[in-house]
Each structure stands twice: as structure tokens, then as C-alpha cells.
């Protein structure tokens with residue numbers, strides 16, 4: 001049905017195009033191509049300020065903070081706004097659960113914890129100098145404006161510099177002999193502009209230590225995505241930036257994985273509407289009944305998140321995303337007695353002495369579960385059962401919870417250290433030049449002693465590894481509508497909603513007992529009439545003789 | 546010796562055969578929707594089932610109207626008279642071409658067993674399928690009618706039970722169509738209107 005429709009559409013548009021060609025000769029040259037460049041240009045030209053003309057920016061900046069001082073001279077409120085965001089504080093209190101989250105507090109099952117590794121982790125902090133707890137969060141000049149507002153693509157923050165860019169050529173990766181160039185702060189400052197997919201992506205596409213590693217629905221290919229990969233960010237189409245959806249207008253970012261909104265049963269947000277709704281939900285633009293041709297699809301949205309049908313697979317770029325990380329095997333040396341890396345046939349690192357074993361996948365079918373908006377983390381100090389899979393974060397929900405929807409998730413599975421006596425997820429020291437960093441000596445005891453001490457407690461000396469799961473709601477890389485799930489992908493014996501409670505789904509062979517009972521009765525009836533008929537037939541034959 | 550009598554009027558024959566086609570369609574597509582097998586694909590099976598449902602509903606509306614305006618509904622008034630004889634006939638007499646205990650006439654088309662069977666279809670199977678199918682069809686607007694909390698599963702199970710009963714009726718019915726005066730006399734009657742009787 002669908003294909004025949006699109007064939008007809010294609011034929012129609014071809015004939016329209018041919019008809020158009022006939023008349024095109026007399027028309028001025030406004031082809032689709034030139035229209036597109038005009039749009040692209042005008043986007044850049046919407047700004048009424050050319051920062052390269054500002055006197056304040058005609059100087060050699062030695063440090064990032066000097067640029068910030070120049071910025072906040074005019075943009076007086078900007079740093080104050082930033083101070084309120086979790087991009088700055090790395091701290092977030094979930095209003096529902098009261099849990100203290102944010103990068104400062106959460107332990108995940110990738111690199112686990114930031115605490116003792118801040119010189120490295122701060123490469124993705126929007127500030128300068130977040131090295132340890134002594135960082136001055138009240139300082140305005142410590143805010144890094146350029147990380148988000150650079151348009152040149154030359155402003156880069158490398159691990160090991162505590163959130164500063166490289167002011168001198170910088171060897172990265174460490175001991176690789178490769179040097180990254182020093183940043184030209186003047187050039188960057190004179191070319192500031194709006195945030196872009198590239199600036200947000202510089203951190204968010206590379207979470208977990210590399211391109212595509214963490215989310216599965218965010219990777220570098222979204223800098224210039226095709227329509228197939230992301231209908232909203234399509235570079236030749238809508239060309240959304242991240243902030244098209246995620247902006248609150250005051251330097252904060254709408255939408256949250258710490259406190260994710262499970263459903264939104266309102267119509268589209270109108271311009272100027274005074275409402276404290278989250279503008280980043282699908283419904284904030286599309287409303288809650290967006291399917292005009294088929295009411296049945298709107299009905300599905302009573303149970304399903306939009307993402308469930310419209311993001312049929314993640315990691316479709318097709319960059320591989322990491323699916324598991326086993327820390328328990330870290331520390332094995334190669335035959336030469338040195339740390340090693342083993343590549344999988346895909347070319348990806350399958351084992352790294354520093355980190356353990358990895359697996360990857362792409363075009364991944366998400367795992368589905370009910371989610372009602374409540375997210376509960378297992379935090380440092382929370383008791384864990386070493387014999388059970390620990391849920392790093394639990395996206396909770398039951399079928400009948402108000403506002404619960406079935407959501408797609410990437411479930412990232414791992415094994416990581418716990419303090420077996422304290423029965424708490426462990427914090428260990430990974431990166432750094434000192435003797436206790438795991439990546440220097442591969443000594444768990446030393447790394448754990450330093451890490452746990454930094455958390456204000458003492459390592460018991462008893463290490464064990466626990467299996468963990470972390471849930472990542474899938475919400476980006478929204479496919480064009482022709483690629484959304486088709487009915488039979490769920491309405492099928494082996495369909496995607498297997499194991500989901502609280503829904504009755506036709507097409508899934510879901511009344512097996514009833515079916516068996518009636519199959520037997522129907523079979524008896526059939527056998528009965530066949531025998532009856534056979535006897536009649538035989539008697540007829542006899543009579544005829 | 547046999548004679549011919551006119552049993553089924555034009556509308557009845559039309560009703561019967563179009564209903565037959567539709568019910569076969571409903572069975573085939575319905576059990577695919579149920580997940581028993583895969584034939585057209587779920588999505589198309591749902592479309593065909595829905596279209597056939599609307600056609601069947603319209604047909605039934607006409608048929609009910611016809612039965613009441615012509616008084617033919619009386620054909621379905623149940624009687625227990627000769628039921629035993631009928632059972633006995635199907636169990637033994639039919640094999641030896643014993644005389645049929647029931648004399649078919651234009652005013653009494655159906656034998657007593659048939660009457661009971663059709664009444665069961667009319668009063669149990671059809672209402673079950675209709676009512677549940679109708680609800681199923683309007684699942685999208687349940688909340689508007691205060692049915693938000695009605696479990697779809699109940700409706701579906703009722704519908705499936707109705708469907709299975711229809712399937713069993715269908716099997717027996719098709720066979721009994723061969724149990725007339727001759728193997729084909731009933732079937733011919735439903736095509737031409739004329740039945741060969743003793």
C-alpha cells in the first residue's frame with residue numbers, strides 16, 4: 001500500500017517537474033538550489049551584531065577568562081544565568097525524588113565517576129579551572145562562553161587541561177607524539193554566534209569517551225545529518241539545531257535525562273504562550289493528536305511515547321555505539337608486559353588494559369518499558385545487592401500509572417567495582433599523573449583508596465564487581481515518517497512489545513488457551529462431518545451396486 | 546419420485562451468498578488479525594476486516610428489514626416438535642435414505658434442527674460478534690463514551706469466542722448443505738431458489 005502510494009507520488013512529481021521544465025525557460029533562475037543557499041545565508045545573517053568590529057575584542061587574549069570578561073561587559077546577565085544551570089553546577093536535585101544528581105554526584109557504568117578525575121572530565125564543563133572542589137562556582141569570569149558560542153570550529157577543550165582550551169600546542173592523546181594546535185582566542189572571540197549542533201555535540205556526541213559511545217541516538221554524524229538520520233536536523237531540510245527544541249531562552253536547557261518527562265497530553269505550544277511547560281517534548285510542537293489521516297495512531301499515543309514508533313532503531317548513522325563495558329577484566333597486560341588494545345573485526349577497540357572489555361552495535365532495536373516520569377538512581381552509599389543486577393538509574397512505571405507511556409531505551413550493561421563490605425558502588429581514581437591513578441599502575445586497591453577517600457569515606461579493601469544496567473531513553477535521530485514502525489513490527493507473535501504488561505495486542509497470538517480449546521472443538525466438528533459424509537458415501541455406493 | 550418447490554426468494558439467495566463471502570472474508574482476515582497465521586499482513590488484514598465488517602453490518606440491516614417486512618422472521622420461531630426425529634434421522638436414517646421426517650414447504654423452509662441452529666446464530670453468535678466487533682471498531686472513541694477503563698482484552702476475547710463459534714457453525718453448515726434429498730439439492734436450491742423434495 002505504502003509503496004504504491006509513493007510510486008504514484010513519484011510519478012506525479014516527475015510529471016509536474018517535466019511540465020515545469022517546459023515553462024522554466026522564461027522564468028528568472030530561482031531554482032530550489034539557489035533558494036536553499038539563500039535560506040542558509042540568511043540564517044547566518046540574522047544577527048545584528050558583528051563581533052569582529054568590537055573594540056573590546058581587538059586584542060590578544062592570553063586566557064579564556066579574559067574573553068569572558070569582555071563578553072560579560074556587554075552581556076551583563078549571561079554568566080549569572082549560566083550559574084543557575086546544571087551545565088555549570090554539574091548538580092541537579094530531582095524535585096520528585098529529592099535525589100542529588102548531576103555529573104558531580106552520579107556514578108555511571110561508563111567511566112563511572114568524575115570526582116578525582118576533574119582535570120580530565122572538565123573538558124566538558126562550561127567553565128575554566130574546575131579541577132576539584134575548590135573551584136569557585138560564584139566566579140563569573142570562570143564561565144566559558146566560547147565552548148558553546150564558537151562558530152569557527154577551532155575552539156577545542158582537551159582532557160587534562162581542567163576545562164581550558166590549549167593555549168600552547170598540546171600533546172593529545174597523551175604520549176602520542178601528536179600535537180594539537182594552540183587556540184587563537186581573538187579569532188574565536190570575534191566570530192561568536194549562536195550555539196550549533198557542532199558546539200553542543202562537542203560534548204554530547206562524545207559522551208563516554210568517544211563518538212557515539214554513550215547515547216546511541218547522538219553522534220557526530222548529527223553535525224550534518226541527512227533526512228533519513230534525523231528528520232528535524234536534516235541539513236537540507238528543517239536544519240534544526242539542538243536549541244531549536246532545548247532552549248528555555250535563559251541559557252538553561254529544556255528537557256532532562258535526570259528527570260525525564262514521560263508524557264505530554266497538551267496541544268502545541270503557541271508563540272508567546274505563558275506556560276512553564278517543557279518545550280522539548282514532541283507534543284510541544286506537534287500537539288498530542290498529530291496523526292491527521294488515522295485516528296488509530298493518535299489512540300496508540302495513549303500508551304506509547306512518540307519515540308517508540310518514530311525512532312525504530314538507534315545508532316543508525318551508522319556509527320557503532322557501545323553496548324557494554326566490563327571493568328572487571330581491566331588491567332591485563334599484553335605479551336610484552338605492556339598495556340594493550342585489542343581490536344574487534346569492526347575495527348573498534350574490544351579490549352583495553354585501561355578499561356576492560358567492550359561490545360558495540362548499530363541499527364539497534366531499543367528495549368521497551370513503561371515509564372511514568374520517575375527516575376531513581378543508585379547513588380554513592382546506596383546499598384546494592386552484589387548478586388543482583390544493579391540499576392544505575394531506574395526509569396520506573398507501571399501500565400496504569402497516570403501519564404505512563406511505553407518508551408524505547410538503550411540499556412547499557414556493565415560490570416564495575418563495588419566496595420564489597422560497604423556494599424556501595426565504588427568511586428575509583430582513573431585519570432591523572434599520580435601513582436594511584438588506575439591508568440598509571442593498574443592497581444585497583446590504590447585507585448579505590450584514592451577514589452573512596454575523595455568521597456569522604458574509606459575503602460574497606462574488599463573489591464568485588466557487580467553487574468549494572470543504565471537506561472538511556474531514546475529520543476533523538478527521529479526517522480522520517482515513512483520509516484516509522486509499521487503495525488506488524490509490534491502486532492506479531494514475535495513483535496516488539498513482547499513482555500510488556502498491561503496491553504492487549506491483536507496479532508500476537510495472545511489467547512493461547514482459548515484458541516486451543518476451540519481448535520479442538522472445531523477439529524471434532526470437522527472430523528465428525530467427514531466421518532458422517534464418508535458413511536453416507538459408502539452406503540450410497542453399496543445401494544448403487 | 547421427486548417434485549420441485551420454490552423455497553428461496555431472490556433477496557434471500559442474494560443475502561445468503563453475499564453473507565457467505567463476507568463471513569469467509571471475516572474469518573480469514575479476523576484470525577489473521579488475531580495472530581493465528583500470516584496471509585495479507587496485519588495492517589491489510591485489519592483494513593479488509595474493517596471493510597468487510599461495514600459491508601456485513603449493512604447487509605444485516607437490509608436483511609433484518611426484509612425479514613420483518615415480509616414476515617419471513619417467523620421461519621426462525623423455534624419448535625421442539627420432531628426435533629428428536631431429526632436427530633434420529635441424521636444419526637441413522639440418512640444413511641439408508643429413510644424418509645425425511647420433515648416436509649419442507651415454502652412456508653416452512655427450515656427443519657426443526659435448522660431452526661434451532663439458526664436461532665442460536667441469530668441470538669447468540671451474531672450479537673456476540675456484532676456487539677464486540679462494534680465496540681472494537683470504535684476503540685478510538687471509548688473515552689468519549691465513558692469506556693476509558695474497559696479492558697480491550699474483554700472485548701477482544703468476546704469477539705474471538707464469537708468468531709470461533711462462527712467457524713464451527715460454518716463447518717457444520719457447509720456439510721449439512723449436502724444433506725438434502727440429494728447431495729446437491731440444498732445447494733441448487735440456494736442458487737436457483739427451487740428445491741427438489743420427495
Ligand code: HEM
Pocket residue numbers: 505506507567568571572574575576577578579580591594595598599601602674675677678679681682683701702704705707708709711
Ligand atoms: C463472521 C464474522 C466475524 C468474524 C469471524 C470475526 C473474527 C475476528 C477475529 C478472530 C478477530 C481478531 C480479534 C483479536 O485477536 O483481538 C477480529 C478482529 C476484529 N473484528 Fe471481527 N469478526 C467478524 C465480524 C466482525 C464485525 C461484524 C465487526 C464490526 C462490526 C468486526 C470488527 C472487528 C474489529 C474492529 C477487529 C479488530 C481489528 C483491529 O485490530 O483493529 N468483526 N475479528
